[in-house]
Amino acid sequence: MAFVSGGFGRSPSGRRKATRLGARLVPRVQGEWPGNLDKVVDIFMRLENEYLGQPALDEMKELGPTLNFRFFWEDDIMTSEPQHLKTMLVTDHQNYVKGVKFGKAVDSVLGTGVFNSDGETWKLHRTMTRPFFNHDRMSHFEIFDRHVNRTIALAKERFKMDLAIDFQVGLQLGILTSLLKNCPQDLISRFTLDSASEFLFGHCTDSLSAELPFPRNTGESTDTIQRDIIAAFSDVFSQAQHAISRRLILGSTWPMTEILADSTAQDMKVVSEFLDPIFEAALRRHSTAAKSDENNTAGNETLVDHLVKLTSDFKVIKDETLNILLAGRDSSHPGW
Known part of the structure; x- marks a missing residue:
């Protein structure tokens, strides 16, 4: 399963942008509280006893393999579709960067290592470590x-x-x-x-x-x-x-x-x-x-x-x- 921050919202501008690109909007998880706060609370409660990915998998049973959780009015796209994963990790990975938001969230643990860097920095770290694994x-x-x-x-x-x-x-x-x-x-x-x-x-x-x-x-x-x-x-x-x-x-x-x-x-x-x-x-x-x-x-x-x-x-x-x-x-x- 993969996680991508950002996407097309369901605002008129988001719909128009999707139409121009020949895309369709990703099904969105609909909670009962503003910002899907109830869904966030449910996930944190379930973290005590379940796998982190289980809430997403449960939603996918209803909405399909790709969905938009949209927590706190931020589009968070999750997918388990094999072709999407192949695109993100292999054929078009340069267009799926970690980004600033991700980097700030994990910096205190992973610093600027290979899994928290993009572009030339990522290439540098990969070049340093890959020869070791011969x-x-x-x-x-x-x-x-x-x-x-x-x-x-x-x-x-x-x-x-x-x-x-x-x-x-x-x-x-x-x-x-x-x-x-x-x-x-x-x-x-x-x-x-x-x-x-x-x-x-x-x-x-x-x-x-x-x-x-x-x-x-x-x-x-x-x-x-x-x-x-x-x-x-x-x-x-x-x-x-x-x-x-x-x-x-x-x-x-x-x-x-x-x-x-x-x-x-x-x-x-x-x-x-x-x-x-x-x-x-x-x-x-x-x-x-x-x-x-x-x-x-x-x-x-x-x-x-x-x-x-x-x-x-x-x-x-x-x-x-x-x-x-x-x-x-x-x-x-x-x-x-």
């Missing part, structure tokens, strides 16, 4: 095999207890991550985060070490203190993604909800506490490395090692790796 490196599956085996073992332990697990294969709504609010409890999310962080940084977030949550109807209690300590990075990174998803739903009005505080600030502080020492150490290694040391690490170079060879700009390195880590949790992410 065939030889991608064919080495030892890291992923190890985490797969660990994930399967955790699942088997619960199955022996005749208990369900939160496996949760996520859907996708463009960059709006289709994750539940309690995403760190998702077994597959933990697997992708641990394997991606070790592959990209050389440091595993180790979220699989935290105890899996028990189903609510079992009477068993989860050691939340242990989970919060071990899986802190997984928790806060997921919550930061959730925060920017809320911003995108609210559109241009989202800054009004964060007048007192940036909703991502505390989460990103924890993320930085985990990642900043990794980047700083990589920069130090690169600046002082002898030729022999470089040869010794050439075979197991991480993305961070690759980036410090191209730039010493700390923010560029951090933004780029966070963007790729996000993609590691959703490998079909648009923009790459």
